[in-house]
Amino acid sequence: MQWKSANSIFVKIFTAFWLLIALLISALILLPKLDGRQLQPIKSSDARVIEQQKALLIELIDKNPLLSPRSILHLLPKNSEKRIYLTEPSGRLINASAPRKMLQFMLDSDSPNKTSKKINTYRTYFGPSLIQHNQHEFFIYVSIPNQKKSLELIEWLLDNPLLLLLTALLVSTPICAFFAWHLTIPLRQLRDLSTKVAQGDLETPFPIIKNSDEIAMLGKSIQLMVRSLKNMLNNQQRLLSDISHELRSPLTRLSLAASITKKHSGETKELQRINLEVERMEKMIAEMLNLSQIQLHQAKKEQLALHEFLEDLFLDAQFEASQYNKSFTYPTLSQVNINIYPELAYRAIENIIRNAIKYAHKYISVTINIEADNIILTISNDGPLIPSNELYNIFSPFYRLNLSRDRETGGAGLGLSIAENAMLKHGGKVWADNLGNQVSMHLQFPRFN
Template identity: 40%
Template structure:
């Protein structure tokens, strides 16, 4: 009786490996969110309920605090065990009365509380939200919610909820062990290609895939040859750019160094005149201008940068903090209207430099306030920076201010002390994103700069 041939071992190993890994991933996806919900969401403790009840008693005793002009004052900050707590007042229609733009976490918690049908607390990543506490005042029903900064360590397995890529990598490793020799034979050239790609990304422009992998007759060999060709082109391009920047820096800064040395020698000989002071001042200005030119060149070349999918508010947080501080020093107000949910693919360094230049320019010429706001659609991101300064009356200047070294004839830019490169750097950064930038005058006065970036 003829023997029945057993299935191919590689096929069986691949099948079992990927089946086990997919089953494991499905189980993790199904179980971990339930474990997280049970860990993060619990009943409202008496201490937090007492805090909300005190606020409710105060509102019932002082109904005038429910007036719109006083809502934000009492709900701004309170103390709970030495930590600041924010109180939110919600009407029976679910509208937050003392916050212009409720956070995404609060809106999500309100839905969780509706589903729970009882007061609860929920631990988010960096904050604890609790409520609702329902009370009546002025013959209307209100709800109180609280939010305070809080962070609790979570069980170790919750790490995989936030790192799905790592979970997938573990599944791939398990399947590789089950696949055995076949997976090893297939993975060896891929590991060689990965090592070369990592080395190239870390600045080793001479890194290439080894000859044995490049001579393979399959798709992996073709990929290795294409990678080596790409690496040759990248190395030639980067070396050319670096030589160009090095040559520019050397040619422009060498005579400046000699000039400053001559000035130092003149002072040493006792030749201290207004003319020498003026020459030194102009030399310093020229050195700063060269630095701006090199920055403009780097932004246009977009060297060593890669796009990242980031939250816009997080990417600009440091720039916005610095701009707010600078505005306060000049007794001016900076309004920021950027939703935390906005995410776009950006080159972080060029875009932040562009926004920084535009904000500093707006703060310099604003009379009392500057506004930065962002909106997003399915196709593009729109970022607007608006000041209430004198604006730029000449329409031709509005179209030309983003050109290098261009300075309008209006009073807005005659005494700025710059060289007309800040807006050029901003325009180069926006162009690197395949976006557009334009300036328009506001009525009755002011300037609005609009940046549009494709999604």
């Protein structure tokens, strides 16, 4: 396998997991060793503590030979932080009483030939150490104050595994979160870039990715892809313009020839048909250019008042519908703002309205639903219903619903496709459905950028 760069994501993730596992293993090994409650062999400094207490006890025995060991214990300094406990060789406690933790230490360290140490939260215990003097034989245990208060937390965690797990999570979560956040910054930048490119904004600036890992390579690949898309779309636009020019020239000559023929021979059905087809071809070429221009649209969105933007459009539609003895109704327009590409939004709504006027029997109605993040325009008409399996296909370029819809009614088949592309530019969508006995077209505009 080829060696990965030190800056690659593979190395970063592998190293992070390896360090995390190593840290966990180290914690599992070290934490029990930090638990002073485990028996430990004594050091030379610990041995001196025991020897000092033994010497003090022997001195008291020599001065008071008639006293018993228990009585001797009463002669020890009362204000001393060091505490002495004695047991007989049989294990019976000579002191009147002893703390529970000392008794537990005596049980744990019952080997007379091995002096041990145990560190508890507040005190450190030493013992046993044999004393044989003047026919006295007993074992001495010593406890002194523990200065290492920090061990209390470790012992508390070791006694509560769930709290230990919670502490590990609390410590590791911000570290992992920072690592994940740092790792995903360029991914979020590329996601935002891809979203803008998907909406047709090919001029958006590329994020500066300083890393040299796979994400940076992905960014460079996306940058090359966008450049290729721009070149391809520019070439497509140029090709459509050239085709339009090449088609319009013979169409113009054909129209001129038809006019000359009409002047010499008069109006005939054949000439009428020729002029009609020429007009259709010119209209289709214009719509193709409009579709191409929408796909390459690079303008910026503007914030407009919804009622001002739609009022004139709806009044024009109302007038046009009345020429066909059809009614066009719309609600009172709300005074809310919307971020749109004015020209594209106008084309999309106008194309949907004209399509509704064309196929409606008697009426066309508009409803507007204002949501928190979207504004939805619904344009309905009482024309023929669209088969459910065709509701998606009608937005494809040059698509015809059926053969009964010829060019007299169906147009060039580009109006709905233009509307869909305009909505995609907005980051919105358009869809159709049959509601009862009417066909409805819905245009969803995002209210904000």
